[in-house]
Structures are given as C-alpha cells and as structure tokens.
Amino acid sequence: MSLVQLRATSHQGDGKVIQSQIATERVMAQPYAATRQAIEAQQVEKRFGSVLAVENASFTIEPGSFISIVGPSGCGKSTLLRMIAGLIPKTTGSLMVHGSEVTGPRGDVGVMFQKPTLLDWKTVIENVLLPTKLKGRVTDADRRRAVELLHLVGLQDFAHAFPRHLSGGMQQRVALARLLNVGTDILLLDEPFGALDEFTREHLNVELSRIVAEVNTTSVFVTHNIAEAIFLADKVFVMTPRPGRLAAIVDVPFEKPRDISLLLTPEFNALVARVRNIFATGKDL
Amino acid sequence: MTMDATFETSSSAPKARAMPSVGSVRIINHLLILTVVLGVWELASRMGWVDSLILPAPTAIAASFWQIAVVDRLMWWHFGVTLYESLVGFVVGSTIGIALAIAAALWEPFRRYSAPYIVGLQVTPRIALAPIVIAWLGFGTLPNIGIAALLCFFPPFLNTLTGLTAVDRDCLEMFRSLQAKKHQVFTQLMLPSAMPVIMAGLKTGMTMALIGAIVGEFISASEGMGVLMQRFTFALNMSGTFAVLLALTFMGLLLFAIMEWLDNRIVFWRHDARMLEITRRLNAKNKA
Numbered sequence: 001m002s003l004v005q006l007r008a009t010s011h012q013g014d015g016k017v018i019q020s021q022i023a024t025e026r027v028m029a030q031p032y033a034a035t036r037q038a039i040e041a042q043q044v045e046k047r048f049g050s051v052l053a054v055e056n057a058s059f060t061i062e063p064g065s066f067i068s069i070v071g072p073s074g075c076g077k078s079t080l081l082r083m084i085a086g087l088i089p090k091t092t093g094s095l096m097v098h099g100s101e102v103t104g105p106r107g108d109v110g111v112m113f114q115k116p117t118l119l120d121w122k123t124v125i126e127n128v129l130l131p132t133k134l135k136g137r138v139t140d141a142d143r144r145r146a147v148e149l150l151h152l153v154g155l156q157d158f159a160h161a162f163p164r165h166l167s168g169g170m171q172q173r174v175a176l177a178r179l180l181n182v183g184t185d186i187l188l189l190d191e192p193f194g195a196l197d198e199f200t201r202e203h204l205n206v207e208l209s210r211i212v213a214e215v216n217t218t219s220v221f222v223t224h225n226i227a228e229a230i231f232l233a234d235k236v237f238v239m240t241p242r243p244g245r246l247a248a249i250v251d252v253p254f255e256k257p258r259d260i261s262l263l264l265t266p267e268f269n270a271l272v273a274r275v276r277n278i279f280a281t282g283k284d285l
Numbered sequence: 286m287t288m289d290a291t292f293e294t295s296s297s298a299p300k301a302r303a304m305p306s307v308g309s310v311r312i313i314n315h316l317l318i319l320t321v322v323l324g325v326w327e328l329a330s331r332m333g334w335v336d337s338l339i340l341p342a343p344t345a346i347a348a349s350f351w352q353i354a355v356v357d358r359l360m361w362w363h364f365g366v367t368l369y370e371s372l373v374g375f376v377v378g379s380t381i382g383i384a385l386a387i388a389a390a391l392w393e394p395f396r397r398y399s400a401p402y403i404v405g406l407q408v409t410p411r412i413a414l415a416p417i418v419i420a421w422l423g424f425g426t427l428p429n430i431g432i433a434a435l436l437c438f439f440p441p442f443l444n445t446l447t448g449l450t451a452v453d454r455d456c457l458e459m460f461r462s463l464q465a466k467k468h469q470v471f472t473q474l475m476l477p478s479a480m481p482v483i484m485a486g487l488k489t490g491m492t493m494a495l496i497g498a499i500v501g502e503f504i505s506a507s508e509g510m511g512v513l514m515q516r517f518t519f520a521l522n523m524s525g526t527f528a529v530l531l532a533l534t535f536m537g538l539l540l541f542a543i544m545e546w547l548d549n550r551i552v553f554w555r556h557d558a559r560m561l562e563i564t565r566r567l568n569a570k571n572k573a
C-alpha cells in the first residue's frame with residue numbers, strides 16, 4: 001500500500017513557476033516487504049481461443065523501476081499489460097503484484113490507455129478527480145491535490161476547460177494527471193502517446209520521465225518505438241510476435257535523469273542496434 | 286511572397302470588415318423572397334388563377350387567423366388541448382421507451398427475447414394502431430394521448446438502446462480499472478455517453494407525439510386543433526383551415542424550441558458556446 005502525499009506549493013517570483021512536490025511513502029506491512037517485487041510473473045500464458053497471444057513469460061519488476069515493453073504490432077504487449085492490470089485473466093502461470101496473485105482490477109495498479117478516455121461532460125479538473133469521486137466524496141483536500149497534479153502536468157490554466165477544447169497531447173496529460181490521482185504505485189502505460197505527432201510525443205516522454213521520477217512509482221510503458229523504449233527505461237522487455245514471446249530483457253545503463261541529447265550518443269545507438277538485432281534473429285547477442 | 290500578400294489582403298481583411306453586414310444582407314434577402322412568394326400567392330388568388338377553395342389568399346388566411354385567434358378566441362382552447370395531448374403523450378411515450386431501452390441495454394436476455402417483437406412493432410405502420418387505441422381508451426383526450434405516446438415511443442427507445450450499447454470500450458475498461466461499481470458505470474459513464482443520442486431521439490419523439498395527437502383528433506374527438514381543422518374544411522372555410530395549420534406550425538416551433546433549449550442545457554458538452562461559457566464562469570468563480 002502506498003500513500004501519495006502532495007506537499008504545499010512554493011510560489012516563486014510572480015507565482016508563475018510553481019513547483020509541486022509529491023512524495024510517495026511506502027507503508028511496509030510485512031518485514032520482508034523490502035525485498036518484495038512489484039510485479040512477478042512465472043510462466044504466464046494467454047490464449048484467445050487458438051491464438052497464443054503471450055507465450056510463457058517470466059520476469060520480475062523491481063519497485064520504483066521503469067520498464068519499457070517494446071515489440072511489433074500484435075506481439076502481445078497490450079495483452080500482457082491487461083493481464084497485469086487484472087482486466088483480463090491469464091490462461092496459465094502465476095502473476096503476482098506486490099506479492100499477491102492478480103485476480104481482477106486492483107487498487108494498487110493504475111492503467112493509462114492509448115486513447116485519453118476522458119469524459120467529455122466533465123471539466124479537466126473533474127476528470128482528474130474521477131477516481132476520487134468513484135471512491136466516495138470529493139473533499140477540498142482532494143481538489144487541492146488535483147490542482148497540484150495539473151501543475152505537475154503543466155495544465156494549471158486549463159482546470160475548468162472541457163476535454164474537447166484541448167489538443168490531443170493536452171488530453172493525454174489530463175489522463176496522466178488522473179492516473180497519478182489514483183495514487184497507485186504501479187503505473188501501466190499502454191502507448192499513451194502513440195497517437196500523437198513525433199514532436200509532442202518526444203516532449204511528453206521527457207515530461208513523463210520527470211514526473212514518474214518525482215512521484216517515485218513503478219512504471220511499465222508499452223511502445224513500438226525502440227529509441228523511446230530505451231530512452232525512458234531502466235530495463236527494456238523485447239517481445240517478438242507469433243506467438244507473443246518475451247525474447248530478451250535488456251538493461252539500460254544510462255544515468256538518470258536523461259537528456260534528449262542522449263539519443264545522439266554512440267552508446268545509445270549501439271543499444272538500439274542490439275534491440276533491433278533481437279527482432280531480426282529472435283535472440284540477444 | 287506577392288502571392289501571399291495578395292491572398293492576405295483579398296481574403297482575410299475585407300472578409301473581417303464585411304462580417305457584420307453578411308447577416309443583415311441575408312435577413313434582407315429572406316424578407317425579399319418571402320415578400321415575393323406571398324405577393325405572387327396573393328396575386329394568384331385575387332386574379333382567380335387558383336380557386337380560393339383550394340388555396341386561399343395570404344390576406345384571407347391572416348384575416349381568418351385574426352378572427353379565430355383574437356376576435357372569437359376560439360382557437361386557444363383547442364390549441365391548449367392539442368398541446369396538452371402532445372406533451373403528456375410525449376412524456377408517457379418517451380418514459381416508457383427510455384425505461385424499456387435501459388432494461389434491454391442492461392439485461393441481455395431481455396434484449397434478446399424482446400428483439401423480434403420490437404422489430405415487428407417497428408415495421409408495422411403504427412399509425413394503423415390508432416383506431417385500436419381509440420377502441421380501447423374510449424373518447425376524450427385519453428385515446429389521443431395514447432396515440433401520441435404510441436407514435437412517440439420508438440425514437441427515444443431505439444436511440445437510448447443504441448446510445449447505451451455503443452459506449453466506448455476503452456472508457457468502460459478505464460472505469461473497470463478504477464474498480465467502479467456497476468451503478469457508477471451506469472450513472473457516470475453509460476448514461477452521460479448516451480445522452481446526446483437520447484436527446485436526438487426525444488426531439489424526433491416530440492414531433493411524432495404532435496402528429497399522433499392530431500391524427501387521434503382527426504379520427505375521433507370533440508376538441509383539439511384536428512377537430513377544429515376538420516370543422517373548417519367541412520364548412521369549406523379554407524382560410525380557417527389554413528389559419529389552424531399556421532397555428533400548428535407555431536405549436537411545432539414552440540415544441541422544437543423547448544427541445545433545443547433542453548438540449549443546450551442537458552448535453553452542454555455538445556455545444557461549444559455553452560462549454561466556453563461554463564469554463565468562463567468557473568474561472569471567474571475560482572478567481573474570486
């Protein structure tokens with residue numbers, strides 16, 4: 001269980017620059033919890049009828065790490081993510097989140113989809129507050145927290161706008177703020193910026209890495225862009241299609257926070273080449 | 286460069302200056318066309334090109350209207366009766382329609398087993414049920430309300446069912462991932478998502494209800510605009526008939542305006558101006 005706390009803002013200068021500080025406190029119930037994995041999969045399989053969507057996936061994801069899942073269309077990335085989220089059941093194997101078997105949607109896992117899935121009839125801030133509203137009454141503290149989150153994603157001036165009056169990139173930021181408002185310590189992101197143009201996507205990726213570092217969560221990020229996967233992650237899960245298979249797990253050694261200039265370094269491009277090679281041969285070097 | 290410059294001056298700048306006058310030019314054009322049409326119509330009647338028993342002159346219709354509406358005040362009671370029948374029929378028909386649609390949307394067996402009857406009822410010309418409804422409900426306003434409800438029922442029913450079953454899958458999944466309860470999914474996602482389509486169904490239903498009420502009055506009634514209209518036609522008072530028709534047009538406009546007003550309030554997220562207004566108000570409130 002975690003408790004995401006939002007600290008008071010500090011208005012700097014004319015109040016335009018506002019820093020929000022979000023601290024995640026992990027309340028460890030069990031003594032061995034410190035070594036507990038955020039996500040643990042053992043020989044997880046998923047079949048849709050005769051289609052083997054995910055074949056025999058085994059992996060562990062440490063708390064606080066950022067994992068990218070990369071692979072071509074149809075290799076089972078979304079399926080894997082949806083199983084972790086408890087949205088669809090696995091066929092065989094064991095899948096644990098925070099040490100307990102996943103049986104359905106749960107409070108400690110949040111999902112963000114390719115589409116913003118905002119409610120057109122609610123203002124931006126009310127969309128962010130949706131998870132709170134579904135749990136019960138919305139208090140003033142909840143509202144302040146939502147405003148904080150809007151600061152965090154840079155939409156403080158659009159709190160009362162309606163989703164239809166926002167650009168696609170802004171809508172995804174609202175979806176991200178809503179996801180952060182759920183206060184889960186595991187974020188599952190299924191190509192959240194996939195529908196956006198390359199400039200916006202690159203920009204939002206940098207923003208995303210800043211934000212998840214700030215809120216200190218475990219993140220699983222699905223993409224089919226290799227450079228994007230490597231740039232964001234501590235580890236890249238490479239999946240190959242037909243049947244969907246977790247072909248390799250690649251460690252990304254670069255220091256964080258990362259700058260966009262990393263994309264131009266030979267080390268980075270060597271890693272891109274290595275991942276590409278896995279797709280070509282199905283094996284790691 | 287030069288191309289750009291000429292483009293700029295020729296298209297955007299004069300357009301911006303001409304903007305306010307476009308509206309008034311249009312209004313003037315509309316009035317001109319209306320005057321010409323009415324003038325030709327009047328002339329045709331006066332010159333005897335058309336029999337005034339077929340098409341009375343506009344001035345004759347206006348005179349009749351004045352007589353019936355203002356001098357005799359004969360029309361208002363009938364106007365009220367028809368309006369009442371339409372509105373009650375609309376409320377009854379659309380309530381039943383929406384309620385059944387909700388049941389069908391939420392309860393799969395009901396949807397499956399009622400589908401053949403729904404289709405059957407849909408392909409039957411429902412106006413043909415009017416005499417049966419009258420046979421069941423007797424005389425007075427009740428059978429007309431019944432026919433109005435019967436005709437009004439389908440559009441709200443079908444639209445509600447379509448709207449509720451066409452909710453975005455990703456949004457449903459999002460609610461599921463947030464562990465929303467079933468009733469929350471319905472009230473916070475399905476119903477609002479379907480609302481624009483439901484409102485469209487209600488608008489059509491309103492028109493149908495008015496048709497139903499008039500048809501009921503044609504078949505058997507002692508009061509209402511349909512009755513008044515028949516009375517004038519039988520007496521070969523065609524200008525009176527047309528005056529009643531004109532009043533019915535006003536009634537239709539009134540009902541249409543009510544529905545548009547409701548649509549603007551209820552599904553405000555489909556109206557940009559309304560959304561901007563709400564945003565502006567909330568921003569102002571939060572500044573204060």
Ligand SMILES: Nc1ncnc2c1ncn2[C@@H]1O[C@H](COP(=O)(O)OP(=O)(O)OP(=O)(O)O)[C@@H](O)[C@H]1O
Binds near residue numbers: 052076079080224
């Ligand atoms: N609900 C379903 N029913 C049947 N088959 C499905 C279902 N969902 C996914 N599949 C199949 O499982 C396989 C993996 O699909 P999945 O959506 O996980 O791919 P993906 O890696 O996310 O692809 P993309 O990059 O295009 O989103 C595909 O072959 C797909 O056809």
Ligand SMILES: [Mg+2]
Binds near residue numbers: 077078079190
């Ligand atoms: Mg996918």
